Amino acid sequence: MPALQKxxxxxxxxxxxxxxxxxxxxxxxxxxxxxGGKWRAQILGSLSEFIQAQQTSAEMGQLLxxxxxxxxxxxxxxxxxxxxKEYDKFKKIPPELWGKxxxxxxxxxxxxxxxxxxxxxxxxxxxxxxVVEIVKELAERVGYEENRYDALLDFFEPGLTVKDLDxxxxxxxxxxxxxxxxxxxxxxxxxVFLGEFDxxxxxxxxxxxxxxxxxxxxxxxxxVSAHPFTITISHGDVRVTTRYDEKxxxxxxxxxxxxxxxxxxxxxxxxxxxxxxIGDGASMGIHESQSRFWENIVARSRxxxxxxxxILVEYFESFKDVPVDDLWRASNLVKRSLIRTESDEVTYNxxxxxxxxxxxxxxxDEMKVxxxxxxxxxxxxxYIGVVPEKDSEGALQDVHWxxxxxxxxxxxxxxxxxxxxxxxxxRKDLDFDGAVKSGNFKSILDRLREKIHIHGKIxxxxxxxxxxxxxxxNIEHFMNYIKEKYSEVYRISL
Amino acid sequence: MPALQKxxxxxxxxxxxxxxxxxxxxxxxxxxxxxGGKWRAQILGSLSEFIQAQQTSAEMGQLLxxxxxxxxxxxxxxxxxxxxKEYDKFKKIPPELWGKxxxxxxxxxxxxxxxxxxxxxxxxxxxxxxVVEIVKELAERVGYEENRYDALLDFFEPGLTVKDLDxxxxxxxxxxxxxxxxxxxxxxxxxVFLGEFDxxxxxxxxxxxxxxxxxxxxxxxxxVSAHPFTITISHGDVRVTTRYDEKxxxxxxxxxxxxxxxxxxxxxxxxxxxxxxIGDGASMGIHESQSRFWENIVARSRxxxxxxxxILVEYFESFKDVPVDDLWRASNLVKRSLIRTESDEVTYNxxxxxxxxxxxxxxxDEMKVxxxxxxxxxxxxxYIGVVPEKDSEGALQDVHWxxxxxxxxxxxxxxxxxxxxxxxxxRKDLDFDGAVKSGNFKSILDRLREKIHIHGKIxxxxxxxxxxxxxxxNIEHFMNYIKEKYSEVYRISL
Numbered sequence: 011m012p013a014l015q016k017x018x019x020x021x022x023x024x025x026x027x028x029x030x031x032x033x034x035x036x037x038x039x040x041x042x043x044x045x046g047g048k049w050r051a052q053i054l055g056s057l058s059e060f061i062q063a064q065q066t067s068a069e070m071g072q073l074l075x076x077x078x079x080x081x082x083x084x085x086x087x088x089x090x091x092x093x094x095k096e097y098d099k100f101k102k103i104p105p106e107l108w109g110k111x112x113x114x115x116x117x118x119x120x121x122x123x124x125x126x127x128x129x130x131x132x133x134x135x136x137x138x139x140x141v142v143e144i145v146k147e148l149a150e151r152v153g154y155e156e157n158r159y160d161a162l163l164d165f166f167e168p169g170l171t172v173k174d175l176d177x178x179x180x181x182x183x184x185x186x187x188x189x190x191x192x193x194x195x196x197x198x199x200x201x202v203f204l205g206e207f208d209x210x211x212x213x214x215x216x217x218x219x220x221x222x223x224x225x226x227x228x229x230x231x232x233x234v235s236a237h238p239f240t241i242t243i244s245h246g247d248v249r250v251t252t253r254y255d256e257k258x259x260x261x262x263x264x265x266x267x268x269x270x271x272x273x274x275x276x277x278x279x280x281x282x283x284x285x286x287x288i289g290d291g292a293s294m295g296i297h298e299s300q301s302r303f304w305e306n307i308v309a310r311s312r313x314x315x316x317x318x319x320x321i322l323v324e325y326f327e328s329f330k331d332v333p334v335d336d337l338w339r340a341s342n343l344v345k346r347s348l349i350r351t352e353s354d355e356v357t358y359n360x361x362x363x364x365x366x367x368x369x370x371x372x373x374x375d376e377m378k379v380x381x382x383x384x385x386x387x388x389x390x391x392x393y394i395g396v397v398p399e400k401d402s403e404g405a406l407q408d409v410h411w412x413x414x415x416x417x418x419x420x421x422x423x424x425x426x427x428x429x430x431x432x433x434x435x436x437r438k439d440l441d442f443d444g445a446v447k448s449g450n451f452k453s454i455l456d457r458l459r460e461k462i463h464i465h466g467k468i469x470x471x472x473x474x475x476x477x478x479x480x481x482x483x484n485i486e487h488f489m490n491y492i493k494e495k496y497s498e499v500y501r502i503s504l
Numbered sequence: 505m506p507a508l509q510k511x512x513x514x515x516x517x518x519x520x521x522x523x524x525x526x527x528x529x530x531x532x533x534x535x536x537x538x539x540g541g542k543w544r545a546q547i548l549g550s551l552s553e554f555i556q557a558q559q560t561s562a563e564m565g566q567l568l569x570x571x572x573x574x575x576x577x578x579x580x581x582x583x584x585x586x587x588x589k590e591y592d593k594f595k596k597i598p599p600e601l602w603g604k605x606x607x608x609x610x611x612x613x614x615x616x617x618x619x620x621x622x623x624x625x626x627x628x629x630x631x632x633x634x635v636v637e638i639v640k641e642l643a644e645r646v647g648y649e650e651n652r653y654d655a656l657l658d659f660f661e662p663g664l665t666v667k668d669l670d671x672x673x674x675x676x677x678x679x680x681x682x683x684x685x686x687x688x689x690x691x692x693x694x695x696v697f698l699g700e701f702d703x704x705x706x707x708x709x710x711x712x713x714x715x716x717x718x719x720x721x722x723x724x725x726x727x728v729s730a731h732p733f734t735i736t737i738s739h740g741d742v743r744v745t746t747r748y749d750e751k752x753x754x755x756x757x758x759x760x761x762x763x764x765x766x767x768x769x770x771x772x773x774x775x776x777x778x779x780x781x782i783g784d785g786a787s788m789g790i791h792e793s794q795s796r797f798w799e800n801i802v803a804r805s806r807x808x809x810x811x812x813x814x815i816l817v818e819y820f821e822s823f824k825d826v827p828v829d830d831l832w833r834a835s836n837l838v839k840r841s842l843i844r845t846e847s848d849e850v851t852y853n854x855x856x857x858x859x860x861x862x863x864x865x866x867x868x869d870e871m872k873v874x875x876x877x878x879x880x881x882x883x884x885x886x887y888i889g890v891v892p893e894k895d896s897e898g899a900l901q902d903v904h905w906x907x908x909x910x911x912x913x914x915x916x917x918x919x920x921x922x923x924x925x926x927x928x929x930x931r932k933d934l935d936f937d938g939a940v941k942s943g944n945f946k947s948i949l950d951r952l953r954e955k956i957h958i959h960g961k962i963x964x965x966x967x968x969x970x971x972x973x974x975x976x977x978n979i980e981h982f983m984n985y986i987k988e989k990y991s992e993v994y995r996i997s998l
Contacts, residue, residue, distance in 0.1 A: 026550035029543070030524035037527055041535075045723040046741030049523070049778075053738060056520035229539040244547060247540030284543075 013076030014086060018286060020073065021093070024064045025285030029244045031057045036249060039235040055112075062108070066100045085288065088468040093287040095168075102151045111148065114140050115414040122412035129402035131383045138411060139379045142372050145416050149373065159373045162417030166294040167424055169470045172370060175420055178427075178485050179363050185489050187393065189356050189496060189504055190344065196500045199339035202332050203260040212254050215325045216266040220250070222321070223304055224455045225270050226277055238265045240272035240301075245284040248276040259326070260341070264305050271304030272297055274455060278463025292462075293471045294418065298425020299432060300458065306355055306426075307433050307491075308454070310341040312498075313447035342499045346396045348403045355426070356492060360393040362423040365408070369416050428475055430488035432461070435479035507570030508580060512780060514567065515587070518558045519779030523738045525551045530743060533729040549606075556602070560594045579782065582962040587781040589662075596645045605642065608634050609908040616906035623896035625877045632905060633873045636866050639910050643867065653867045656911030660788040661918055663964045666864060669914055672921075672979050673857050679983050681887065683850050683990060683998055684838065690994045693833035696826050697754040706748050709819045710760040714744070716815070717798055718949045719764050720771055732759045734766035734795075739778040742770040753820070754835070758799050765798030766791055768949060772957025782961045786968050788912065792919020793926060794952065800849055800920075801927050801985075802948070804835040806992075807941035836993045840890045842897045849920070850986060854887040856917040859902070863910050922969055924982035926955070929973035 031054065038050050064070070074094050081090045118137045125134035149161035157172040164170070216232055235251035242248045250269035255261035275291055283289035291297040308314055315337040322329050322337075329337070344354045350361040368385055371377035377385065386405040391397045398404030410418055436442060436457055445453045461478035475483050497504040525548065532544050558564070568588050575584045612631045619628035643655035651666040658664070710726055729745035736742045744763035749755035769785055777783035785791040802808055809831040816823050816831075823831070838848045844855040862879055865871035871879065880899040885891050892898030904912055930936060930951055939947045955972035969977050987998040 023550055026547040027524075027554075029547045030521075030528055030551060033527055033531055034524055037531070041725065042737075043721065043723050043725055043741055043743075045720070046738055049738035049740055053520040053523045056517055057524060060521075226539070227537065229537050231535065231537055243536075244540055244543035246543055247537055249537075 012080055013073050014080040014090075017070075017073040017077045017093070018089075020064075020070065021287065022285035024061060025244075025289075027057060027061050027064070031061060032241050033243050036233075036241045036243065039237075039239070040233040040251060058112075062100070066097060070097060071101070085283075085468060089286055089288050092467055096287060099152050102153070103148060104151070107144070107147060107151065111144050111414055114144055115412065118412040118414070119409065122406065122409060126402050126406045129400040129406065131401040131405055132380070134406065134412075135380050135382075138382075141411065141414050142379055142416075145414055146373055146375075157370075157374065159370045159417065162369075162373065163420060164417075166415075166418050166421045167471060168293055169472050170295070170420065170424065175366060179366070182359060182485055182489070183363055183393065186356055186360055186492075189492060190346070190360075190395070192502055192504060193344045193356065193496060193500050194346075196502045199343060199499070200336065201260075201343060202329070202336050202340045203263070204258055205328060207256055207259045207326060209254050209256060211325045212259065212262055215322070216252055216262060218321060218325070219263065219267060219309075219318070220270045220273075222318070222449065223267065223270055223274065223308070223451050225250075225273055229277055230273060232266070238269050240269045240276065242276045245279075245281045248273050264309060264341070267309040268301045268305040271301035274304065274458070275300040275463050278455075278459045279466045280464055283466040283468075288467045290467045292465065292467050292469060292474050293424075294421035295424030295428060296462065296471050296474060298422055299428035300425075300462065302425050302429040303432060303458070307429055308446060308451070310338075310355075311443070311446055311495075312338045313443045314338075315341070316447050317449045339499055342495070344496070344500075346394050348390070348394075348396055348398045349407055356496065357394055359423045359426055362419050364389040364393055365410075365419040366423075369411075369419065373416060424471070427485050427488045428471075428483070430491040431475060431479050431481075431484060432458075433491065434487050435461075435481075506574055507567050508574040508584075511564075511567040511571045511587070512583075514558075514564065515781065516779035518555060519738075519783075521551060521555050521558070525555065526735050527737050530727075530735045530737065533731075533733070534727040534745060556594070560591060564591060565595070579777075579962060583780055583782050586961055590781060593646050596647065597642060598645070601638070601641060601645065605638050605908055608638055609906065612906040612908070613903065616900065616903060620896050620900045623894040623900065625895040625899055626874070628900065628906075629874050629876075632876075635905065635908050636873055636910075639908055640867055640869075651864075651868065653864045653911065656863075656867065657914060658911075660909075660912050660915045661965060662787055663966050664789070664914065664918065669860060673860070676853060676979055676983070677857055677887065680850055680854055680986075683986060684840070684854075684889070686996055686998060687838045687850065687990060687994050688840075690996045693837060693993070694830065695754075695837060696823075696830050696834045697757070698752055699822065701750055701753045701820060703748050703750060705819045706750075706753065706756055709816070710746055710756060712815060712819070713757065713761060713803075713812070714764045714767075716812070716943065717761065717764055717768065717802070717945050719744075719767055723771055724767060726760070732763050734763045734770065736770045739773075739775045742767045758803060758835070761803040762795045762799035765795035768798065768952070769794040769957050772949075772953045773960045774958055777960040777962075784961045786956075786959065786961050786963060787918075787965045788915035789918030789922060790956065790965050790968060792916055793922035794919075794956065796919050796923040797926060797952070801923055802940060802945070804832075804849075805937070805940055805989075806832040807937045808832075809835070810941050811943045833993050836989070838990070838994075840888050842884070842890055842892050843901055845901075850990065851888055853917045853920060856913050858883040858887055859904075859913040860917075863905075863913065867910060918965070921979050921982045922965075922977070924985040925969060925973050925975075925978060926952075927985065928981050929955075929975075 034050065034054055034057065038047075038054075042050060074090065074097055078090050078094065081087045114137070118134075118141050121137045122134050125131060145162065146158065149158045152161045154161040160171045163172070217227070220232065221227065229246045230248045230250065233249065233251050234253055236253060238250070238252045240248065240250045250266070250273050252262050252266045252269060275297060279289055279291070312334070315334045319329065319334050319337060342354065344356045347353045347357060350358070353361055364386065367389065368377065368382060372379065383401055383405045387397050390404070433442070436454065440453060440457060442454070445451070462474065465474060469477065472483060493504040496502075528544065528548055528551070532541075532548075536544060568584065568591055572584050572588065575581045608631070612628075612635050615631045616628050619625060639656065640652065643652045646655045646658075648655040648658075654665045657666070711721070714726065715721065723740045724742045724744065727743065727745050728747055730747060732744070732746045734742065734744045744760070744767050746756050746760045746763060769791060773783055773785070806828070809828045813823065813828050813831060836848065838850045841847045841851060844852070847855055858880065861883065862871065862876060866873065877895055877899045881891050884898070927936070930948065934947060934951060936948070939945070956968065959968060963971065966977055990996075991998040
């Protein structure tokens with residue numbers, strides 16, 4: 011058997027264990043009884059170690075070198091390229107360092123929970139210092155060209171560098187701060203999504219909106235978890251979760267559509283790529299572009315509410331006399347919020363910039379962990395104009411650093427920026443508003459499938475965006491989108 | 505590290521993969537979206553092959569021989585004994601034969617489904633012949649002392665032989681046929697469990713009855729599946745399933761209690777045994793004794809309905825004026841049924857005997873597969889007095905033979921027999937009726953825990969029964985139980 015074929019079979023075999031791992035994770039967040047937790051952690055540990063060992067075995071290294079010579083099609087060449095990059099990267103990291111990373115981040119998570127509960131960053135600080143030291147060592151081992159932080163970015167957004175980000179951010183920040191000020195001086199729409207909403211009906215509504223946008227319930231399902239997520243168990247089995255608030259319909263609705271966007275991406279990856287290193291989304295940022303596209307660009311648009319209002323009324327009659335404009339405007343409330351996950355399209359990226367700047371400074375030894383809260387609060391004041399009164403609503407709000415996920419936050423921003431560029435490209439040959447207004451989401455999904463989903467991880471994000479939109483990545487699209495949309499929502503000139 | 509310790513760690517490590525396998529199975533039966541099926545089969549295949557290979561590796565063989573010399577405590581000696589027995593047995597089976605078994609039984613299952621749908625045994629017959637040939641070879645490879653069928657029995661009920669069964673069955677059969685005749689000549693109680701029962705309320709009732717008997721919902725959960733089952737994902741995570749019929753409350757109620765009985769056993773196995781070969785139930789028969797105990801001896805008793813009627817009325821008010829006696833008698837309706845899974849305590853074992861005799865004859869080349877339906881129908885007439893009009897209600901009703909599970913059926917009968925013996929032993933130092941009437945199920949569960957559950961698989965069934973009840977296995981207890989109970993239910997003399 012040719013090495014390339016053997017390599018593929020081996021990856022698919024390993025993916026069966028990854029599927030088991032994903033199901034164990036999903037179950038832990040959604041269905042597992044409390045007392046199963048202790049053993050579940052050990053089970054996950056054994057499987058994860060096994061999968062890692064299989065992926066970086068000497069046999070895989072050998073197969074990869076041989077397969078490299080055999081790969082001819084674009085797919086096969088991409089497969090070998092992606093696989094080799096991952097293999098080489100992970101081979102550079104000694105198992106002991108991975109072990110230390112797993113152990114100290116697991117500890118950090120528990121300590122972070124305590125610190126958040128007590129709202130005291132100093133509880134978290136010493137453990138976070140350890141994590142930062144390990145992450146710096148990981149970055150050094152993996153290597154980089156210009157900036158140590160680039161090594162971390164590459165885990166989440168292949169090809170993205172500090173240079174790229176530092177090129178984008180100042181302009182974008184100035185623009186967003188300016189928009190925020192103008193919006194604040196205009197009238198504030200009423201939040202019509204607040205009230206009393208039966209949970210059973212909310213659950214039915216969640217299913218309905220997912221069906222409407224094209225999620226295939228024969229290849230997935232929706233459950234409840236504390237933090238919403240999307241998970242691919244295997245081809246034909248892509249699940250989403252959400253959570254509900256009886257007093258706020260937005261809370262579940264937009265998070266459901268967001269996860270639905272991730273899931274549509276996963277459901278669109280070709281079966282022939284599955285189990286292989288190219289059988290994933292192109293990057294975290296591209297993934298986020300899809301969730302943000304459906305959440306913000308589709309479901310927070312005026313035509314969406316024109317289409318969806320009668321459906322909403324089927325579930326909650328109280329919306330019968332609420333004008334479409336009020337639904338649409340309430341979907342797009344902008345406010346100076348302390349919390350990233352509750353923030354709107356205008357302020358979201360400002361929350362990311364703040365985190366990025368802190369991360370970059372920490373990783374490059376330009377800042378100390380203990381100084382995070384003061385830097386955080388200063389930047390909050392400067393960028394968003396509000397300052398947290400306690401660390402739980404400030405530097406302790408996100409779990410990412412406890413997980414050791416430095417370099418992850420920027421991909422959220424990239425997702426927002428990519429989504430806008432994809433939106434304008436689609437609009438060139440599609441009556442987007444007309445399609446949304448008539449509920450023809452299939453015409454939109456078909457294009458996303460063709461431009462993005464069916465390529466899996468074959469292309470790096472930059473190349474994918476260029477091929478999908480016909481031009482290089484360009485943040486002007488996002489700024490145009492914000493201007494166009496929010497001048498309408500807030501009836502101001504931007 | 506001593507070999508014994510290494511051996512234990514290795515087993516626990518392998519058990520983490522078994523846990524993943526069990527969760528994949530559970531999910532497949534309860535939650536998996538339809539389109540996940542194709543990949544799920546492959547995932548299960550890879551994991552099962554991997555687990556098997558790990559359990560029978562040369563390394564394990566080596567560790568086992570070394571550990572044998574180190575084992576001192578009763579637990580450790582049992583561990584090595586059980587492990588070695590399994591290891592030696594599975595080592596005798598060539599991987600190709602296992603592969604053939606897996607392949608042909610998978611095929612047989614699909615063909616059985618078609619044959620059952622068409623109600624035509626001749627569709628199934630040629631494939632079942634293949635399965636029987638493979639099973640015979642398996643038995644030959646594994647080895648036996650007197651009867652080829654003993655090798656198969658030993659997979660499910662260690663130590664049980666054809667000699668044992670042939671010693672029990674004629675007497676038991678005559679007794680049961682006699683009871684059945686007498687019952688038939690008496691008045692027939694009304695089935696008060698038929699009516700209209702809201703599914704939501706049935707689900708709540710299922711949870712309630714499980715709670716009542718002592719099932720720990722912090723270490724388990726209940727879901728819906730086509731065929732009810734109990735599954736242990738890990739320590740602290742033992743799940744049951746059931747299914748509902750809107751027109752028949754018995755349908756879910758007793759199956760829930762039955763699975764609850766299995767689950768109480770699993771929840772009672774000590775955590776220190778978990779992941780080890782001794783961390784299971786003692787046998788299929790002992791497991792069935794626990795499910796039957798709670799289903800039949802507890803939940804089909806008069807004191808149970810004295811206690812439970814007010815609870816039942818909380819969910820279904822229509823039972824308010826139904827006398828306790830009617831509930832109790834309707835729980836114990838005896839009828840000449842074609843279907844094993846719908847049969848009562850009096851006829852159940854007759855269904856088993858028929859299957860056992862056919863299996864034994866097939867395995868010992870005393871009968872041909874194609875003759876199964878005619879033998880089946882003859883024996884049905886002789887034992888139960890009814891003859892199926894079609895194979896789907898006759899020789900095609902059970903999936904076991906398609907699974908290759910020859911030797912399994914007798915363990916159901918053994919479960920019924922063990923349960924009665926355990927019951928009489930418990931009654932010696934416990935006011936059973938009083939405990940049940942007052943809802944003090946804990947006093948019963950505590951004794952089952954102490955006598956059965958905490959021993960895991962340390963003892964073989966015969967030894968466990970002897971230790972738990974103070975005497976050798978004895979079918980008189982079951983016959984007494986039937987006489988005592990059914991003379992009261994049917995107000996006749998037995």
